[in-house]
Amino acid sequence: MPAHTGRLILTEQDPFRLPDEAALRTALDAVGLIAGPLPDGEAGYATGPRFLELVVFAGCAVRLELSPRGDGGPFCHVRLLGPYTLPRFLGGRNTRPPRCPSCRAPLKGWAGAALGWDRSAEQPLACPACGARASAFRWDWKEGAGFGRLLLSIEEVFPGEAVPTPALLDLLTRTSGRPWRYFYAQDP
Ligand SMILES: [Zn+2]
Structure with a gap:
């Protein structure tokens, strides 16, 4: 598959x-x-x-399947x-790499084990450029x-292939x- x-x-x-x-x-x-x-x-x-x-x-090249296909394809x-x-x-x-909320520097290696990030939203991540520490969710992803x-x-x-319309975002909001x-x- x-x-x-x-x-x-x-x-x-x-x-x-x-x-x-x-x-x-x-x-x-x-x-x-x-x-x-x-x-x-x-x-x-x-x-x-x-x-x-x-x-x-x-x-226009998008070939959109809106119903399940017999072959199990997407x-x-x-x-x-x-x-x-x-x-x-x-x-x-x-x-x-997410960008620092203070200085906008990218956090390279964010996915690597070296950072020790456990993927929790609140865990502070330290900026290698300015030293600021901010919870992971505050970085700009x-x-x-x-x-x-x-x-x-x-x-x-x-x-990037599809975007929600303002009407959908408004409905959710x-x-x-x-x-x-x-x-x-x-x-x-
Ligand atoms: Zn920074």
């Missing part, structure tokens, strides 16, 4: 917040982003009737990841990684009462 292409992930900007899962599911169903659960007991939801109005795919679907007790780090092959306790994952999406963001994560 080929490697997973990646995920477009949406989550609250504050990684410690836990949105109400049932309210979120109801809102996403009502707006037409998701339809029913996937067949054959697979985790996740089929895309709903307004999916392509709420998530914009770039490029098709677009939606998952809710979590809820997790603590914010979970999601990143992977596409993640670039851009759209290459993120943290959250309940995350909306749209799969399979190559990083209104449903949970706090602002949302998005990023991309490919498997490591």
Whole structure:
């Protein structure tokens, strides 16, 4: 089986917040982003009737499969990841070194064992350039990684291939009462 292409992930900007899962599911169903659960007991939801109005795919070359294929190949679907007790780090092959919140210097080697980072959002990471220490979630991961306790994952999406519309981000924000963001994560 080929490697997973990646995920477009949406989550609250504050990684410690836990949105109400049932309210979120109801809102996403009502707006037409998701339809029913996937067949054959697979985790996740089929895309709903307004999916392509709420998530914009770039490029005319994209061949989008919206239903499960007979051969088990990738098709677009939606998952809710979590809820997790603590914010979970999601990143992977596409993640670039995060930038220091004080001086913007990149933290090279962030993925290596040398840093001793256990992937918790709160663990302080020290900046090699200015010496500032800030919790991992305060570093600027851009759209290459993120943290959250309940995350909306749209799969399979190559990083940058699709973006949520302002209407979708607004819906999520209104449903949970706090602002949302998005990023991309490919498997490591
Ligand atoms: Zn710094």
